[in-house]
Amino acid sequence: MYPNWVLQRAKLTPSRIALTYEGISWTWEQMKTISLERAKQLSMFNIQDGNRIAILGPSQPRLIFMIYGCMHLRCEMVMLNRKLAKDELAYQIEDANVSLVLVDDEDINLLPEGTNYILFSTIENKNAKGQGVSISEEWALDQTITIMYTSGTTGFPKGVRQTVANHQANALSSVLNIGLSEKDTWLCAVPLFHISGFSILVRSLLYGNEVRLYRKFDPNQAVEDISAGNVTHMSVVAVTLERIIHGLEERGLKASEDFKVMLAGGGPVPKNYIERAHSLGLAVSQTYGMTETSSQTATLSNEDALRKLGSAGKPLFFNQIRIANASGPSEEGEILIKGPHVTPGYVGRFSNKNSTVNGWLHTGDIGYLDEEGYLYVVDRRSDLIISGGENIYPAEIENVLMGHSAIREAGVCGIEDETWGQVPIAFVVLKDYATKDDILSYCLNKLAKYKVPKEIYIVQTLPRNGSNKLMRRKLKELIETNN
Structure with missing residues (x-):
């Protein structure tokens, strides 16, 4: 058993700043007080210890207060992605078998019809004075804290369980790598429903550092905070890193000497970005991780960024990585991961699927050491x-x-994009008449905007092998024949 993170942090550093948002700050003691109030209010809606609930809302303090309130009640929180279409949210809500969705008032229109929900404002306005509620002062390591859905090769997203042990192991591995100071301030401009965002909250609780929260990524504000020394750490992907680099260059600024490191995940970072960042005094460490590993598994130190360009680094302290069936260095194969940060399993339709084989997570990613x-x-x-x-x-x-009623076959692949790295495009074989605009409009109602194909190609046939399996790697060849 381990202490309730929120209570323990408030006990250790009650007056230290925990959160800053749009110029307003809260101490750890204030975070504890507000989150305990939320726990009492939630209990008045019959939300009890161990319930599985879903949470939907933009990144702002009231979302964090609600999350910590649920953590006091040891709820299993399904973190809903507010970028998803209603059909996608409906799948996750049903698949996870949640009892209730807690939703920020401004996101009510994102929910599918028939959803059992309670608005944040309804909870916040509940008078819980005198309300008695049992707050767990200790948490078990195998207790599930979050459930996050990750897309699957079957086309059906999997609900990944992340436990106290998973989140704790990841945070401890990370701090052993990047170090810790009581003056550390983590800039959070990634969504809290993503593992990258939620892991920042976990680190904050365990390390006691301040989180400077953005509602959404703002390159101009980020440039200002990084150059002025208001923050020491930040998590980015390649596209957001480039916008920060460009902003610093455009304004003739450099990163403050107080800024320590930027963790870059979500795919490789171009050499040009690394070189430009170095010239601006911006330390960048590339990372490799996934939802199943509660964020980072390996990280490339800034000092090796140019010497080992393209590498995701070495595994963090408690983690192990090996390449399946590889007999020596540089031999490619599937990347396998082992460690206390690896999920114990899934929920819903994949609840019977083992997350590991002989203790190793099979990532499906190809790589080498x-x-x-x-x-x-x-x-x-x-x-x-x-x-x-x-x-x-x-x-x-x-x-x-x-x-879609007019589509007989469909194939999707990615193409390079200057801004986003890659974007999806689709190839369809029709059985009835439909225009590209018809198909795109259909997709917009069914998919998150970033998943909607940037181009639709109507073709006569799709490339298939002898077993009639779609060969996605050959789809791009259809572009020339379709022009």
Whole structure:
């Protein structure tokens, strides 16, 4: 058993700043007081210890207060992605079998019809004075804190369980790598419903550092905070890193000497970005991780960024990485991961699927370890599209397209994009008349905007092998014949 993180942090550093948002700050004692009030209010809606609930809302303090209130009640929180379409949210809500959705008032229109929900304002306005509620002062390591959905190769997203042990192990591995100071301030401009965002909250609780929260990524504000020394750490993807670099260059600024490191995930960072960042005094450490590993598994130190360009670094302290069936350095194979940060399993339709085989998580990613043990990711799940740090599986989009009454067959792949790294495009074989605009409009109602194909190609046939399986790697060849 381990102490309730919120209570323990408030006990250790009650007057230290925990959160800053749009010029307003809260101490850890204030975070404890507000979150305990939320726990009491939640209990008045019959939300009890161990309930599985879903949470939907933009990144702002009231969301964090609600999250910590649920943590006091040891709820299993399904973190809903507010970028998703209603059909996608409906799948997750049903698959996770949640008892209730807690939703920020401004996101009510994102919920599918028939959802059982309570507005944040309804909870916040409940008079809980004198309300008695049992707050757990200790948490078990195997207690599930969060459930986050990750796209799957089958086209059906999997609900990944993340426990106290998972989150704690990841945070401890990270701090052993990057170090810790009581003056550290983490800039959070990534969504809190993503593992990258939620892991910042976990680190804050365990380390006692301040989180400077953005509602959404603002390159101008980020440039100001980084150059002025208001923050020491930040998590980015390649597209947001470039916008920060460009902003610093445009304004003739450099990163403050107080800024320590920027963790870059969601795919490889171009050499040009690394070189430009170095010239601006901006330390960048590339990372490799996934939802199943509660964020980072390996990280490339800033000092090795140019020497080991393209590498995701070495595994963090408690983690192990090996390449399946590899007999020596530089031999490619599937990346396997072992460690206390690896999920114990899934929920819903994949609840019977083992997350590991003989203790090893099979990532589906292809990579190799060089002679010094540095990991290089060659291909992230062969068909995976990484767009602005978001993982997009072609099968998921294909399933939606095949639901259109005029489409007989569908194939999706990614193409390079200057801004987002990659974007999805689709190839369809029609059985009835439909225009590209008809198909795009259909997709907009069924998919998150970033998953909607940027181009639709209507073709006569799709490339298939002898077993009649779609060969996605050959889809791009259809572009020339379709022009």
